Amino acid sequence: MDDLELAVLLLNSVDLLEDPADRMAHDLRWWRRALRRNGHAALARTQREADRRGLLELRAIIRSVFETSSEARARTLLNDGLASAGAVVQVTPAGLGVGGGLAARLLYAVAQLVAEGGVARLGICASDPCRCAYVDRTRGGTRRYCCTLCNDRAAARAYRQRKGQS
Ligand SMILES: [Zn+2]
Incomplete structure (x- = not known):
């Protein structure tokens, strides 16, 4: 799972189809388990309960970026977030990377995508x-659902509506 996928994982710690919807409302057990399950055991070990408030703030910023349709607003959110996360861009053997902790990494990953594709x-x-x-990641930018299950559910609902109308 790369940093962009980790950002999506963090956002989806809130899942309205789960009960409770916010799996990070009280502690970071879900988050650490999710990190381990996705190949980030070392990162999971560094996540402390004291970091929870910061993670929730980071989650709120990234969600706002995902929800806005304004490029300017997304840039402002990302630039402010990167600045307060102490993000430092560095040249590494693998290309450009970012130092400054998890918040900096996730914001940088989202920022790269926004810079390239809006x-x-x-x-x-x-x-x-x-x-x-x-x-x-579709070529035409046509994706509308988070997963196959949601796609199928929406298709079934549309089918029922069409049938109901005829
Ligand atoms: Zn969905």
């Missing part, structure tokens, strides 16, 4: 009541 590549699932985030 906010249209960031989306919130259109399958009501799901509000999960996704990154649209």
Whole structure:
């Protein structure tokens, strides 16, 4: 899982189809487990309960970037976030990278995508009541749902509506 996928994972710690919806409301157990499950065991070990408030703030910033359709607003959110996360861009053997901790990394990953493809590549699932985030990697930018399940559910609903009308 790369940093951009980690940013989406953090956003989707809130899942309205789960109970409770916010799996980070009280502690970071879900977050650490999710990191381990996605190949980030070392990172999971560094996550302390004291970091939870910061993670929730980071989550709110990144969600705002995913929700806005304004490029200017996304840039402001990302630039402010990167500045307060102490993000430092560095040249590494693998290309450009960022130092300054997890917040800096996740914001940098989202910023790279916005810089290249604009906010249209960031989306919130259109399958009501799901509000999960996704990154649209389709060529035409046509993705509307977070997962196959939501896609199928929306298709079934549309089918029922068409049948009901005829
Ligand atoms: Zn969804």
